[in-house]
Amino acid sequence: MNRRRAAILPMLVCLLCALGLAPAATEPASAHETKQADAPAESPRDLLARAESAFEKARSILDADPADTKAAAAALDESIAASRAMLGLGIENASIHRNIGTAYMLRGDVGRAIAAFRRAERIDPTDPRIRDSLAAARARVRTAVTPGTRSRVEDALLFWRGRIPRGVLLTVGLAGWAVGWLGAMLRLFTRRGAGAAFAGAAVATLTLGSLLVEHTIVTMNPAAVIVQDNTIGYRGPSESVYTPTFEEPIHTGVEAVILETRDGWARLRLRSGAETWVPADSIEKI
Numbered sequence: 001m002n003r004r005r006a007a008i009l010p011m012l013v014c015l016l017c018a019l020g021l022a023p024a025a026t027e028p029a030s031a032h033e034t035k036q037a038d039a040p041a042e043s044p045r046d047l048l049a050r051a052e053s054a055f056e057k058a059r060s061i062l063d064a065d066p067a068d069t070k071a072a073a074a075a076l077d078e079s080i081a082a083s084r085a086m087l088g089l090g091i092e093n094a095s096i097h098r099n100i101g102t103a104y105m106l107r108g109d110v111g112r113a114i115a116a117f118r119r120a121e122r123i124d125p126t127d128p129r130i131r132d133s134l135a136a137a138r139a140r141v142r143t144a145v146t147p148g149t150r151s152r153v154e155d156a157l158l159f160w161r162g163r164i165p166r167g168v169l170l171t172v173g174l175a176g177w178a179v180g181w182l183g184a185m186l187r188l189f190t191r192r193g194a195g196a197a198f199a200g201a202a203v204a205t206l207t208l209g210s211l212l213v214e215h216t217i218v219t220m221n222p223a224a225v226i227v228q229d230n231t232i233g234y235r236g237p238s239e240s241v242y243t244p245t246f247e248e249p250i251h252t253g254v255e256a257v258i259l260e261t262r263d264g265w266a267r268l269r270l271r272s273g274a275e276t277w278v279p280a281d282s283i284e285k286i
Contacts, residue, residue, distance in 0.1 A: 042085065044086055044089060044091055047086045048086065051079045051080075051082035054075045054076070054079035055076070055099070055102075058072045058075035058076045058103070058106060062106070072106070072107075073107055076103045076104075076106055079099070079103050080103050080104070083096050083099055083100045084100070094120040094123040094124040094130060095120070097116045097117070097120035097123070098116070098117065098120040098127075098130050101113045101116030101117040102133065105133070105136070110253040111227035111229075111254075112225075113253075114134065114137045114138065114225050115224075115227065115284045115285075117130060117137055118225065118255075120133075121134060125161040125162045126162055137253065141251060141253035142251040142253075143251040143254050145254060145271050145272050146271075146272055147271045148272045151273070154217055157210075157213050158210075158217065160210055161214065169210060169211055170208075170211065172203060172207045173203065173204050173206075173207035174204075174208075175203075176199075176201070176207065177208070178200070179196055179197075179200030179203070180196070180198075180203075180204055181200070182196065182197075183196030183199075183200055221257040222257065222285060223255065223256070223257055223258070223286040224255075224268065224285050224286060225252075225255050225256075225283065225286065226250050226251070226252055226254040226255075226256070226278070226282060226283055227282065227283060227284045228252060228279075228281070228282040230250075231249055231250045231278050231279070232244050232250070232278075233246055233276030233277060234276065237263055237265035237267070242277070246274075250278070255270075256268035256270045256271070256283070258283075259275065264280050265278070265280055266278055266283055
């Protein structure tokens with residue numbers, strides 16, 4: 001029996017070494033890996049505190065010396081980085097995007113500020129602070145774009161955004177759907193309830209249809225913002241082959257819809273309805 005154990009033991013050790021489980025086969029951790037393992041990741045609360053502290057530091061610097069933009073920019077960058085780290089943890093919150101947009105506004109980056117405010121608006125379009133911040137950022141865009149027919153129609157279809165929360169529309173729509181079915185059942189068995197069925201169906205169609213239209217417009221039209229100033233739009237995806245689309249360059253903050261991307265270029269449709277090609281790195285997707 002002892003001989004069998006003595007024969008099996010080396011086999012087990014060899015097997016464990018082959019699988020990398022034996023202590024002798026374990027590679028020592030590098031100093032960098034040990035440092036990463038020992039360093040605890042920042043919690044969302046710590047990241048929020050760091051973002052707010054850096055933002056207040058930037059405001060204090062600008063209040064004390066408006067010309068000290070370099071120090072203020074460094075603090076704002078730290079605030080933005082901490083806020084983005086929270087987003088990286090899967091925390092999708094309208095306030096985080098709004099704070100990022102506000103930091104970009106203080107930094108003078110109107111394009112990225114609008115992109116951040118648009119993301120915040122997509123999450124909570126009823127927040128008046130987000131609407132006001134977005135309006136203030138749009139007022140600083142130096143390229144005027146007159147909305148075309150398509151944009152005006154979309155704005156009309158989404159008139160309720162910013163006024164009625166999505167949850168209210170969904171609740172009213174489901175209630176109307178239930179009333180409509182109840183009225184239909186009453187009509188079927190008692191020949192009464194036609195009015196309730198019609199009213200419920202109308203309410204459900206209007207409310208749930210509005211949510212469906214919003215979802216379709218948002219998902220079928222991926223939005224973007226020009227974030228590089230003096231971007232030149234071309235009639236095709238090449239600056240050496242195609243001529244510029246407009247006489248003047250496009251300034252940062254102009255909003256558009258991405259129609260397609262190709263070889264480092266993006267074809268955009270501006271709110272005016274005009275289409276142009278710009279370098280893909282000159283835009284930021286929303």
